[in-house]
Amino acid sequence: MSKQKPDNEPTVAQQLAEVRAMQAKREEAKRTAAALPFVPVDEETQQQAFDAEKLFEESARLTAQEQAEIEEKRAKTYRYFVRCRRNHTRMPPHGVYLKKMPQAGMVASNDWYARYKKEGDQWMQPVVCQACLAERGEHVELNVTREGNYGAFRVNMRDLWKVAVDPKRRAIEGEIRAELLGPESSNFEVRAAQERLREAGMEVL
Numbered sequence: 001m002s003k004q005k006p007d008n009e010p011t012v013a014q015q016l017a018e019v020r021a022m023q024a025k026r027e028e029a030k031r032t033a034a035a036l037p038f039v040p041v042d043e044e045t046q047q048q049a050f051d052a053e054k055l056f057e058e059s060a061r062l063t064a065q066e067q068a069e070i071e072e073k074r075a076k077t078y079r080y081f082v083r084c085r086r087n088h089t090r091m092p093p094h095g096v097y098l099k100k101m102p103q104a105g106m107v108a109s110n111d112w113y114a115r116y117k118k119e120g121d122q123w124m125q126p127v128v129c130q131a132c133l134a135e136r137g138e139h140v141e142l143n144v145t146r147e148g149n150y151g152a153f154r155v156n157m158r159d160l161w162k163v164a165v166d167p168k169r170r171a172i173e174g175e176i177r178a179e180l181l182g183p184e185s186s187n188f189e190v191r192a193a194q195e196r197l198r199e200a201g202m203e204v205l
């Protein structure tokens with residue numbers, strides 16, 4: 001039998017919010033103390049300064065933990081792909097699939113797959129769309145840049161997309177860019193999908 005977490009145990013996000021609130025209070029107390037010129041540094045003030053540092057460490061630890069939890073959830077929820085810009089007749093616009101969300105767009109030779117690439121292949125040829133190849137036998141290069149001599153490449157973030165594995169979530173969210181882009185005007189579709197998820201009571205990841 002697996003041990004269930006008690007319902008009242010706070011989540012990392014809740015703990016983090018609490019620690020941040022305490023931190024804000026401490027910072028405020030510090031500012032107030034600094035504004036009064038002739039307040040002697042008593043034991044309580046020293047203790048507060050010490051507590052503030054502890055809180056800062058705790059907050060950094062929880063932030064990292066929260067980030068790791070989100071990354072893990074995303075990895076389970078989504079399939080990432082490089083989108084093909086051509087129209088396909090039967091197949092979805094999934095040029096090639098990525099095994100995980102790439103850091104800064106970098107994809108190692110083992111971290112992607114396509115119909116034409118065998119597992120473990122170090123692919124040195126152009127990275128082409130698997131759908132265009134299957135449908136029309138056409139080699140359509142995807143928007144990626146080669147990096148180094150070991151088959152790695154960098155994806156243009158405009159063409160890095162994701163689709164939920166769970167059909168229900170997929171139906172609500174659709175296929176969207178994996179990351180928000182710099183100009184907020186480029187993020188209209190992602191924002192709209194996030195809104196639909198919230199309305200359906202689903203978590204935005």
Ligand SMILES: [Zn+2]
Pocket residue numbers: 084085086087088095129130131132133140
């Ligand atoms: Zn294509």
